[in-house]
Amino acid sequence: MQEKELRILSRGGQGAVTAAHILVEAAVAANLYAQAVPSFGQERQGAPVYTFARISQEPVESxxxxxxxxxxxxxxPFLMELGIDPLQGIKDHxxxxxxxxxxxxxxxxKFAKTGIVDAWGITHELIGNVPPNAAMLGAIAKTTGLIQIEHITQAIMNVLGERIAKVNAKCAQVAYERTVVSET
Amino acid sequence: MADLVSKGLTTCEGCGMELIARSILDVLGQNTIMLTPPSCSAILTGFGSETGWKVPAFQSNLENIAAYCSGISVALEHQNKTDINVVALAGDGGTVDIGLQALSGAVERGHKFIYVCYDNEAYMNTGIQRSGSTPVGAWTTTTPGGKKEPKKNIVEMLLAQGIPYVATASVGYIDDFKKKVAKAREIDGPAYIHTFSPCPPGWRAKPRDTIKIAKLAVDTNLFPLFEAIDGEVRVTRKVRKVASIKEYLELQGRFRNIRDEEVESLATDAENYYNKLLESEAK
Amino acid sequence: MGKRVAISGNHSIAEGVRLAKVDVVAAYPITPQTPMVEKVADFINQGRLDAKYIAVESEHSALTAVVGASVMGTRVFTASAGAGLALMHEIVGVASGNRLPIVMGIANRSLPSPWSLQADHSDSMAERDLGWIQLYAASCQEALDYTLLAYRIAEEVRLPVMVCIDGFFLTHTTEAVDLPDQADVDQFLPAFERGDIYLDPDDPMTINQLNSEATFTELKYRHNEALNSVVDLFPHVAKEFEERFGRKHSLCTAVGCEGADVVVVTLGSSSGTARKVAGQMRADGQKIGTLQVSCFRPFPKQEVIDHLKHAKAVAVVDRSWALGTDGPLAQEVKSAFYSAGLNVPVYNFVGGLGGRDLSEATVKRVIGKALELKEQEEQALYPIWIDVKEEAK
Amino acid sequence: MKHKAGIYAVTITDTKTGAWRLNRPVVSEKCTACGICAKFCPPQIIKIEDRAIIDYEYCKGCGICDSVCPFKAIAMVEEEA
Known part of the structure; x- marks a missing residue:
């Protein structure tokens, strides 16, 4: 596998930085190398946040x-109304x-492959009004196939506090199952 | 006399600080680490390969002596060495002015150490410049017309912080000072002793009058002697007959041009503060 | 055997501190160093590190307190960044002048003004000549490994070490890091032994006192000799580290330098980025090398000369605003070249200031510009600000 | 030569400050050996035996002993040049 680079678009309070960290944790469990790079700005609740990640079979240099x-x-998706363009700089395929x-x-x-998930719906159904990040991790696992869902749920158990880990792991699992993947 | 300081020190004639330094080790003995900032007390800490201390000593920076004490005290605690005293010997400049932040922090964290400030009421080592501890009306090279502002009361600041032991002392009542050092050693936390210490060259006073002036400061109520254990104030020397402030001032050339209203304000403030101390003692 | 974990650069240094069995920590929080010292405090609270944590009231007191704890014969740690390191400045010289083996984590952050919370090396570069060893890590793994190397080297030569990691690009970046076993670290890093100076009533001495012109030069000379000796010591310690932990570290790491048209010289987190870009360009048939300088103080002049002498041009990237002259890294490279009589053109590029991303595109621009200058045999007397926006000009 | 690493001092400085003295305290037979002078002497160089004994090697001649003596048993006498 060649190094894969991810750009995560979110808003302050949606847990993207934690999600990226969990993704690295899961990659490590899968015997891969990975990296999560937060970008830093005035991270107010609701402001657009860019988070980046890399997953590779070799140590990540960049x-x-x-x-x-x-x-x-x-x-x-509301980010697009704020002028954030998910297409910016994307590689072919x-x-x-x-x-x-x-x-x-x-x-x-515009994309070779898409994974669509109602992360909010799933999160509200299973937990309540909390960030959709666990569900998004399930969807990333399903859509990209880079990391198995078992590694994601285990990483959630490792990273999140005991009180909330289990239900978030469940959330990732359900999202994994419900993500609709299509390829063009 | 424990003889833990060299006899031949190049302090000035009649130096109050020298008596304070020797008295500290007289009480605490050999198991003591001394710290001095760049100041007159650094004369004891020495020069090149020579030192005046026969106990371990460290030359701090001017503003951070209490932070060095913090690190040393915590390291001793970590090593379970509970029988070693850590003592800062700093002047009023290094204490009430530039050293205040480090002192306040160390006191707030509750490290076990003894901080002795020798208050000679100005920056003497650099040649008599005003400090926050210089009293109203005193001449210094940076207050050529006499200081306008009253002396900063560091002891009340530390009391407000809840320090477990705080005391004032004077070289004029050296036994009282030694008793307070002995008490400070028993405190499981920070202890602070603010010690009145005449500086003959800086005060334009005769070296022979050091003790006389230091007694008069107490007896005029300008520098009342008290201590507070866990905030409980006790005046350790009750002044039955208030001595003459005029006599006190006349012994010191630095007050030569003090104005009458300034003498008045010194006297009023002294009386009020002394009475306040007696009142808090009564509570 | 250790295990692989996903941790940030801040967390990596904290793990190094835990594995080094530090005794006393004093620190004041400052972005982006804060999670580093929080993690250390957490280790102590959990009982995973038997140490005392002094939550001091300022950075000045942080370094002061660890100087105090160090002369008492304990292994110590502190950390800072940006303005906090600047506040420590006076004590930076005290720590090294007294030859104390203090290790300080630096989460590189630009000095004010303007205020910035983010990375460049202007903070640690302002301290570069005060006699500390300075190591700049390029990854979270290096952050951990350098911390262990730092304690080992510090205690052998009796000098303090700054382990520098770029703010956010390393401090807050999570990576896969191999965490060594405690037993292996214990073998590599023996229990702390006090040095020649200490405060002990059984053997009293006075430390850090006033000196005159009669002794000052000699004390500084020996300090300098000790610092320079690290150039010889580092490879031995690194070899032992490699034998025990399987990871190779050097004063500086060269890739593809021999006969390169351009070698990009870097410090810190942009080193890997430069390696990746140069690697891709080599795969496309271009002769581009990279040199990561890990040890900036002492500056490994001979090693740098040896790696760069057969290059056709050198592009030094300084993530630091040394205003009015070359960036500090370029100054070193040029100085080394001149001493060795090398006539290789050195171009200095300043970029990545105040948190601006030193991206792959920026590295490509550096290489492009260096090739162009070399082609045209042009000189560049002053640094080229490679990522400045046109509107500023 | 192996040097110690660090800035340190171990030699006890011992300046013969008696040479500074302009006025010499002289103890008379009025001395009762009460010890008050010894208590306040800044360099702590007065020994009390049957009377106060001053170590002139270190005495700077500040006159504090004279000033605090309740028995006027000490006289300050100008040193001969």
Whole structure:
């Protein structure tokens, strides 16, 4: 596997930084190398947040943001109304994972592979009004196939506090099952 | 006399600080680590390969002596060495001005150490510049017309912080000082002794009058002697007959140009503060 | 055998501190160093590290307190960044002048002003000549490994060490890190022994006192000799480290330098980025090398000369604003070249300031510009600000 | 030569400060050996036996002993040049 670069688009409070960290934890469990790079700004609740990740079979050398992602993860489709463009810089044959009920019009046909998941719906159903990050991790596992869902759920158990780990792991599992993946 | 300091020190004639330094080790003995900032007390810490201390000693920076004490005290605690005293000997400048932050922090954290401030009411080592501890009306090279502002009361600041032991002392009542050092050693936490210490060259006073002036400061109520254990104030020397402030001032050339209203304010403040101490003692 | 974990650079240094069995920690939090000292405090609280944590009231007191604890014969740690390190400045010289084996984690952050929370090396570069060993890590793994190397070397030569990691790009970046076993670390790093100076009533001495011109030069000379000796010591310690932990570390790491048209010289987190870019360019048939300088103080002049002498041009990237002259890394490279009589053109590029990403595209621009200058046989007397926006000009 | 690493001092400085003295305290037979002078002497160089004994090797001649003596048993006498 060549190094895969991810760009995660979210808003402050949606747990993308934690999700990226869990993703690295899961990759390590899968005997891969990985990296999660937060970008730093005035991270107010609700403000757009960029988080980056890399997954590879070799130690990751680059320590920069991701400008040409293989995989774009959208935690919140409302970001597009704020002028954030999920298409920016994407590589050919890129993959999209998006939290939505259906693929937004403007993203149709732009990605080689898409995974659609109602992360909010699943999260509300299983936990309540909390960040959709665990569900998004399940969707990333399903859509990209880079990391097995077992590694994701185990990483959630390792990283999150005991009180909330189990239900979040469940959330990731359900999202994994419900993510609709299509390839063009 | 424990003889833990060299006899031949190049302090000035009639130096109050020298008596304080020797008295500390007289009480605490050999198991003591001394710290001095760059100041007159650094004369004891020495020069090149020579030192005045026969106990371990460390030369701190001017503003951080209490932070060095913090690190040393915590390291001793970690090594389970509970019988070693850590003592800072700093002047009023290194204490109430530039050293205040480190002192306040170390006191708040509750490290076990003894902080002795020798208060000679100005920056003497650099040649008599005003400090926060210089009293109203005193001449210094940076207050050529006399200081306008009253002396900063560091002891009340530390009391407000809840320090377990705080005391004032004077070289004029050296036995009282030694008793307070002995008490400070028994405190399981920070102990602070603010010690009145005449500086003959800086005060334009005769070296022979060091003890006389230091007694008068107490007897005029300008520098009342008290201690507070866990905030409980006790005046350790009750002044039955208040001595003449005029006599006190006349022994010191630094007050030569003090104005009458300044003498008045010194006297009023002294009386009020002494009475306040007696009141808090009564509570 | 150790295990692989997913941890940040801050966390990696904290793990190094735990494995080194540090006795006393004093620190004041500052972005982006905060999680580093929080993690150490957490280790102590959990009982995983038997140490005392002094939550001091300032950075100045943080370094002061560990100087105090170090002369008492304990292994110590502190950490800072940016303005906090600047506040420590006075004590930085005290720590090294007294030859104390203090290790300090630096989460590199730009000095004010303007205020910035983010990475560049202006903070640690401002301390570079005060006689500390300075190591700059390029990854979270190096952050951990350098911390262990730091204690070992510090205690052999009796000098303090700064382990520098770029703010956010390393401090807050999570990576796969191989965590050694305690038993192996114990073999590599023996129990702390006090040095020649200490405060002990059974053997009293006075420390850090005033000196005159009669002795000052000699004390500084010996300090300098000790610092320079690290150039010889480091490879031996690194070899032992490699035998025990299987990871290789050097004063500086060269890839593809021999006969390269351009070698990119870097410090810190951009080193891996440069290696990746150069690797891709080599795969496309271009002769581009990289040199990561890990040990900036002492500066390994001979090693740098040996790696770069057969290059056709050298592009030094300084993530630091040394205003008015070359960046500090370029100054070193040029100085080494001149001493060795090398006539290889050295171009200095300043970039990645105040948290600006030193991206792969920026590295490509550096290489492109260096090739262009070499081609045209042009000189560049002052640094080229490679990522400055046009609007500023 | 192997040098110690660090800045340290172990030699006890011992300046013969008696040479500074302009006025010499002289103890008379009025001395009762009460010890008050010894208590306040900054360099602590007065020994009390049957009377106060001053170590002139170190005495700077500050006159504190004279000033605190309740029995006027000490006289300050100008040193001869």
């Amino acid at each position: 320590h920069t943001y991701v400008y040409e992602p293989d995989i774009v993860v959208v935690f919140d 890129a993959t999209l994972v998006i939290n939505d009920k259906k693929l937004p019009e403007q993203l149709r046909g």
